[in-house]
Amino acid sequence: MDDNGLPRREREKLRQRKEMLAAALELFSEKGYHNVSMHDIAQKAEFAIGTLYKFFRNKEDLYKALVLEQADRFHEALTNAMKEPDDEIEKLRNYVMAKGEIFRANISMIRLYFAETRGASFNVMAGLDPEIRQRYHEFLKSLASVFENGMRRKLFKTISEPYYLAVALEGLTNAFLFLWLEAPERYPYPEDPDAILDILFKGLIAS
Amino acid sequence: MDDNGLPRREREKLRQRKEMLAAALELFSEKGYHNVSMHDIAQKAEFAIGTLYKFFRNKEDLYKALVLEQADRFHEALTNAMKEPDDEIEKLRNYVMAKGEIFRANISMIRLYFAETRGASFNVMAGLDPEIRQRYHEFLKSLASVFENGMRRKLFKTISEPYYLAVALEGLTNAFLFLWLEAPERYPYPEDPDAILDILFKGLIAS
Amino acid sequence: MDDNGLPRREREKLRQRKEMLAAALELFSEKGYHNVSMHDIAQKAEFAIGTLYKFFRNKEDLYKALVLEQADRFHEALTNAMKEPDDEIEKLRNYVMAKGEIFRANISMIRLYFAETRGASFNVMAGLDPEIRQRYHEFLKSLASVFENGMRRKLFKTISEPYYLAVALEGLTNAFLFLWLEAPERYPYPEDPDAILDILFKGLIAS
Amino acid sequence: MDDNGLPRREREKLRQRKEMLAAALELFSEKGYHNVSMHDIAQKAEFAIGTLYKFFRNKEDLYKALVLEQADRFHEALTNAMKEPDDEIEKLRNYVMAKGEIFRANISMIRLYFAETRGASFNVMAGLDPEIRQRYHEFLKSLASVFENGMRRKLFKTISEPYYLAVALEGLTNAFLFLWLEAPERYPYPEDPDAILDILFKGLIAS
DNA sequence: CATGAATGAGTCTTCATTCAT
DNA sequence: GATGAATGAAGACTCATTCAT
Numbered sequence: 001m002d003d004n005g006l007p008r009r010e011r012e013k014l015r016q017r018k019e020m021l022a023a024a025l026e027l028f029s030e031k032g033y034h035n036v037s038m039h040d041i042a043q044k045a046e047f048a049i050g051t052l053y054k055f056f057r058n059k060e061d062l063y064k065a066l067v068l069e070q071a072d073r074f075h076e077a078l079t080n081a082m083k084e085p086d087d088e089i090e091k092l093r094n095y096v097m098a099k100g101e102i103f104r105a106n107i108s109m110i111r112l113y114f115a116e117t118r119g120a121s122f123n124v125m126a127g128l129d130p131e132i133r134q135r136y137h138e139f140l141k142s143l144a145s146v147f148e149n150g151m152r153r154k155l156f157k158t159i160s161e162p163y164y165l166a167v168a169l170e171g172l173t174n175a176f177l178f179l180w181l182e183a184p185e186r187y188p189y190p191e192d193p194d195a196i197l198d199i200l201f202k203g204l205i206a207s
Numbered sequence: 208m209d210d211n212g213l214p215r216r217e218r219e220k221l222r223q224r225k226e227m228l229a230a231a232l233e234l235f236s237e238k239g240y241h242n243v244s245m246h247d248i249a250q251k252a253e254f255a256i257g258t259l260y261k262f263f264r265n266k267e268d269l270y271k272a273l274v275l276e277q278a279d280r281f282h283e284a285l286t287n288a289m290k291e292p293d294d295e296i297e298k299l300r301n302y303v304m305a306k307g308e309i310f311r312a313n314i315s316m317i318r319l320y321f322a323e324t325r326g327a328s329f330n331v332m333a334g335l336d337p338e339i340r341q342r343y344h345e346f347l348k349s350l351a352s353v354f355e356n357g358m359r360r361k362l363f364k365t366i367s368e369p370y371y372l373a374v375a376l377e378g379l380t381n382a383f384l385f386l387w388l389e390a391p392e393r394y395p396y397p398e399d400p401d402a403i404l405d406i407l408f409k410g411l412i413a414s
Numbered sequence: 415m416d417d418n419g420l421p422r423r424e425r426e427k428l429r430q431r432k433e434m435l436a437a438a439l440e441l442f443s444e445k446g447y448h449n450v451s452m453h454d455i456a457q458k459a460e461f462a463i464g465t466l467y468k469f470f471r472n473k474e475d476l477y478k479a480l481v482l483e484q485a486d487r488f489h490e491a492l493t494n495a496m497k498e499p500d501d502e503i504e505k506l507r508n509y510v511m512a513k514g515e516i517f518r519a520n521i522s523m524i525r526l527y528f529a530e531t532r533g534a535s536f537n538v539m540a541g542l543d544p545e546i547r548q549r550y551h552e553f554l555k556s557l558a559s560v561f562e563n564g565m566r567r568k569l570f571k572t573i574s575e576p577y578y579l580a581v582a583l584e585g586l587t588n589a590f591l592f593l594w595l596e597a598p599e600r601y602p603y604p605e606d607p608d609a610i611l612d613i614l615f616k617g618l619i620a621s
Numbered sequence: 622m623d624d625n626g627l628p629r630r631e632r633e634k635l636r637q638r639k640e641m642l643a644a645a646l647e648l649f650s651e652k653g654y655h656n657v658s659m660h661d662i663a664q665k666a667e668f669a670i671g672t673l674y675k676f677f678r679n680k681e682d683l684y685k686a687l688v689l690e691q692a693d694r695f696h697e698a699l700t701n702a703m704k705e706p707d708d709e710i711e712k713l714r715n716y717v718m719a720k721g722e723i724f725r726a727n728i729s730m731i732r733l734y735f736a737e738t739r740g741a742s743f744n745v746m747a748g749l750d751p752e753i754r755q756r757y758h759e760f761l762k763s764l765a766s767v768f769e770n771g772m773r774r775k776l777f778k779t780i781s782e783p784y785y786l787a788v789a790l791e792g793l794t795n796a797f798l799f800l801w802l803e804a805p806e807r808y809p810y811p812e813d814p815d816a817i818l819d820i821l822f823k824g825l826i827a828s
Numbered sequence: 829c830a831t832g833a834a835t836g837a838g839t840c841t842t843c844a845t846t847c848a849t
Numbered sequence: 850g851a852t853g854a855a856t857g858a859a860g861a862c863t864c865a866t867t868c869a870t
Contacts, residue, residue: 033241034241038860039860039861042836047834047835048834048835048836049836049861049862050835050862050863050864051835053861053862053863054833058861058862059860059862157409157410159409159410160402160406164383164402164406167383168379168382168406171378171379171380171381171382171383172375172379172382173378174378174382175375175377175378175379175381176371176374176375176378182340195367196375198366198367199366199371199372199407200407201410202364202366203366203410244842244843244844245843246843249853254852255851255852256844256845256852256853257850257852257853258850258851258852260844260845260846261850261851266843266844447655448654448655451839451840452839453839453840461855461856462855462856463840463841463856463857464841464842464843464854464856464857465855467840467841467842468854468855472841473840547803573819573820573824574816574819574820578820579820581796581797582793582796582820584796585792585793585796585797585799586789586796589789589791589793590792609781609785612780612781613781613785613786613789613821614820615824616778616824617778617823617824658864658865659866660832660864660865663832668830668831669830669831669832670831670832670865670866671829671830671866671867671868672829674865674866675829675830679866680864
């Protein structure tokens, strides 16, 4: 996908790095940062410990790289999902669906995602994560602009500030994803995005 | 409050336990489970390490007790807030306000709360927490019943299942609390509950 | 000797510390700082590794404590040897003899001594040792004052500055000690101090 | 100097070996054996690590080769300095001067020299150095013969055995070199060799 | 033949837990 | 019954050495 045109050596390096990160993702998402040793990762990735350290300065560095990479992949996918349609309502539908699809396909990632974006701020990234917070914030702003445009086009009522609506939609979808993560059988993330969006769209109060 | 009628010995024990948990709460919420040692807790609580082990079988046990206790206190307070008024809309308003008040008053708790309920499930409680999940689930059901009653009384439209609405409101308020936790100055949790509830109540889509 | 009047606990601690330092001295002097692990020391001293760390912050700290302690013991003994007699010549004789006796009795110490005072300055103490250099320097000054007084009393000719004479005598005795360290049988450190001092005293050049 | 008449291949090899040893000397003398990695040496010498291992069986071997080579260079230079003059007193003067010159010009070497000849015997060479000890011993004997001849020619009084006088002069000059190494500004190694030799020559005791 | 990526044994250090006092 | 000294398993990280390219 992205290793075209690179010297063979470099491609090989990239492949190894990917394997290390894949092993780390699986382990970290399953047991958490502090319950995974470099030994574990090395073993799972089938490299020597020393080799890990050729690619990442230390355990924290490896973890940070992993989180940033996943977050980027994730935000990029969501941003793309909202690009295509012109209609803001369609954009939101695509966002809700894409979020579900991505997570369904990458259950390890969702675990990291929740640990990092919503887990208490004291965790491993404490102090390091301004970068990831920043990117999350920027993503929220791009989501907010969808609401803003919808309002300008009179598609949406002005029931709250766009940024808060973005926060609200994030909270809403996360809540459903979290539910699904807990009990996938019982609470599947809905195929039809309106199952979630209607909560936002329709208004609970009977006129 | 709850040490009435107990023999002096028992009351003394309870007081000590409380002090230990208070010290633990402060430390865990600030630095996270893995960055706090039993030594730290013993020192802060001004007990010997051995004494800690008289009250809790091990570090995990202490942590679990702490989380359960906090969650109980929290859910109880929310449940109480929703008891008083008859009107379901008022119930929800009280819920939103109470949640904000409790968190504002117990910032240590909120950290634990997010770490445990939304942080990826791999953390320290992994495997232990069915108990806490269970209680959280029960709380959600009691919140759901508010929506259910509101629907029955035709106060609310049936835009989604009550349980999902409960999940949605949880997600919504959590999102705002999380925002506030990140940048208290910039994103204060609203004094007026309608600032949040309107997102649920009014309906975004322009008719 | 120095644990009189201390609470039992403290005396016990001191005894343990001594045992640790004794084990460390033997090992370090035999194999050198980098070829001795904390595990080795713990084993030889018959303590758990963790216990070592209760007494010394880290390996370097343990080493530094050891070196300082030995150097102090050594310089103190030499200073004492020079106190008793009034006559400067006798002082120097006592110094030469005491130096030999101390080293003969503490062969481990001599190894450390040479490693630290004459070994290249890049070793473990690099950066830490200003303290030990300072003490060595002060000892040299007290030795120099013996020469100075001898000159004032016209016992000694003024063939060089007192400080340089002190340095010279240090160099002389060290050379013989070093020789002895290499081949104790073949080159015993002389019982009679004049065997060394005559080199300084008599003058090589035939008038 | 010594690669004359060798096939080109061999000369090339010798040049590489020299570069490696030069890099190693600088690093070892600055940081000490244990704080220099083969990687460091390879990098400084601009060779691959594997190439280093073509020339030296292992790190210790490289170090030993370095020390031997330096010691040879050093002893040879001193021996030469003592060859020219017929007069024994002049020989000693030349020796003292040459020693100072060599060290002043090769401060890296002096560090190694002290680390190996006077540093406690436990260091890296422990066990390996009989070879270097042997050469040092032989050098001492050639120095001793100067004293012996001086005595035979009645230039010197017989105040001690020639070998001990050699040891004494070594100790004397080393002490001054060491002083200079510590504080070059404050204690320069004397230009005039008699500043040192007079200590040996004149006799301290006032008749 | 030079290269330097890969290896993994070995090191320092921390900390949950025990138990003699 | 409380204490906290002692324990030692476990983890992050380094670096001498090898060997496929």
